[in-house]
Every structure is written in structure tokens, then in C-alpha cells.
Amino acid sequence: MKKLLFLAGLFFAVATASAQAPLEKGGFQLNAGVGLSGWGVPISLGLDYGIGNDLTVGGELSYRSHTDKIDIFGGAKIEWNYTYIGILANTNYHFNRVLNIPSQYDLYGGLALGYFIASVSNKDGLSYTGSNLSSFSAGLIVGGRYFFNDVLAANLELSGASATSSAKLGITYKF
Numbered sequence: 001m002k003k004l005l006f007l008a009g010l011f012f013a014v015a016t017a018s019a020q021a022p023l024e025k026g027g028f029q030l031n032a033g034v035g036l037s038g039w040g041v042p043i044s045l046g047l048d049y050g051i052g053n054d055l056t057v058g059g060e061l062s063y064r065s066h067t068d069k070i071d072i073f074g075g076a077k078i079e080w081n082y083t084y085i086g087i088l089a090n091t092n093y094h095f096n097r098v099l100n101i102p103s104q105y106d107l108y109g110g111l112a113l114g115y116f117i118a119s120v121s122n123k124d125g126l127s128y129t130g131s132n133l134s135s136f137s138a139g140l141i142v143g144g145r146y147f148f149n150d151v152l153a154a155n156l157e158l159s160g161a162s163a164t165s166s167a168k169l170g171i172t173y174k175f
Contacts, residue, residue, distance in 0.1 A: 022094035022106045023050040023174065031060070031155060033170020039082065040066030044168060046088075054094045056108075062086035080122050088114035090141060106145040112159060113138050145172055 023029050027050040035042030046060030064084045069077045092110030101107055118133035139160025145153040153172040160166065 022054065022096050022108065023048060023056050025050045025052055027174060029172050029174045031058075031170055031172050033155060033157070033168040035062070035064070035168040036166070037064060037066075040064045042084075042168070044086075044170070046090075048090075048092070054097055055091065056094065056110075057091045058089070060086070060088040060090065060112075060114075062088070078122055078124070080120055083119050083121075085117045086114050087116075088112050092141060092143075104147045106147065106153070108141070108143050110141045111138070112141050151175065 029048045031044070031046040031048065033044050035044065042062055042064035044060055044062040046058055048056045048058035050056050062085070066082050068080050068082070070080060072078055090110055090112040092108040094106055094108045095101065096103070096106060099107065114137045116135055116137060118135075120133065141157060141159045143155065143157035143159075145155045147153040151174045153174075155170045155172045156167075157170075158167050
């Protein structure tokens with residue numbers, strides 16, 4: 001067990017020796033993640049672009065679905081399927097330079113604006129998609145990344161602008 005822990009520690013020390021964060025001006029990074037939710041497992045895919053040394057803009061698509069069985073008259077149950085699709089735009093400030101954070105970490109915060117499309121249906125043909133379910137949202141983002149090497153990172157993000165999840169864990173790939 002000690003040998004395994006030593007080898008794992010050595011691997012991460014070597015893998016992070018040349019890690020670079022945050023995203024440089026003109027650079028791109030692809031983000032993929034799964035969120036935390038009591039109603040299905042949200043998934044998201046996003047792209048960030050470096051517009052300055054410490055500033056990025058980006059977009060994200062997210063998806064979540066879940067099923068509920070609702071009691072109706074006489075004890076019968078109707079199964080309802082809920083689907084949420086989110087389209088977000090964001091801008092983030094990366095605090096590494098200002099806070100003198102080591103390059104394998106990326107601490108950021110920002111704002112997000114989004115629109116969420118929601119629909120409800122069931123197998124009996126009843127459905128609803130409309131403005132009562134869909135909405136605009138805005139919120140703050142706080143997140144961090146740990147870069148294993150120059151291009152690959154683990155990502156944790158908290159956001160108040162998402163209809164699919166308020167926290168997500170994922171990976172980032174810089175290119």
C-alpha cells in the first residue's frame with residue numbers, strides 16, 4: 001500500500017510540474033461536467049476563450065432530465081418526464097496572478113446569463129412546453145481547477161445561474 005501511495009504521489013508530482021493556468025489570451029479550453037441535483041444527473045459541455053491575461057468569456061450547454069410519478073384520483077399514478085436544456089454565456093476573472101496562486105491551480109469567479117428551455121410530457125400523450133416553464137437566469141460563478149499537466153484539469157464549479165445544477169464536477173482540456 002505504501003508503494004502504491006508513493007507511486008501515485010510521484011505520478012502527480014511529475015504530471016503537475018509543468019502545469020499552466022489560467023487560460024492565456026487567445027487560448028481555448030473545453031469543459032465537460034456532471035452536476036449535483038436531486039432530479040436526474042445534469043451534464044454540461046462548455047467552451048472558454050481567453051480575451052485577456054486574467055479574463056475569459058465562454059458558453060455552455062447543459063441537459064438534465066428526470067421522471068416523477070404523481071398520484072392522481074383514486075390512487076392511480078401518472079409518470080411525468082421533465083427535460084431541461086440550458087444555454088449559458090459567462091465571463092470569468094482568474095485570480096492566479098493577483099493572489100500569487102501556483103500555476104497548477106486556477107481560481108476564478110464571474111457572471112453567467114442563461115436561458116433554460118423546459119418541457120414536461122408523459123407516455124399518455126400529455127405534454128407541455130411553454131413560457132411558464134422556460135426562463136432567463138443570471139447568477140454568480142465561483143470555481144477552481146487543478147491542472148494535472150499543461151492541458152488537462154479537474155474542475156469544480158458553483159453557479160447561481162443554472163437551472164440544471166448549482167454545483168458541477170468535471171474536466172477541462174486546453175487547446
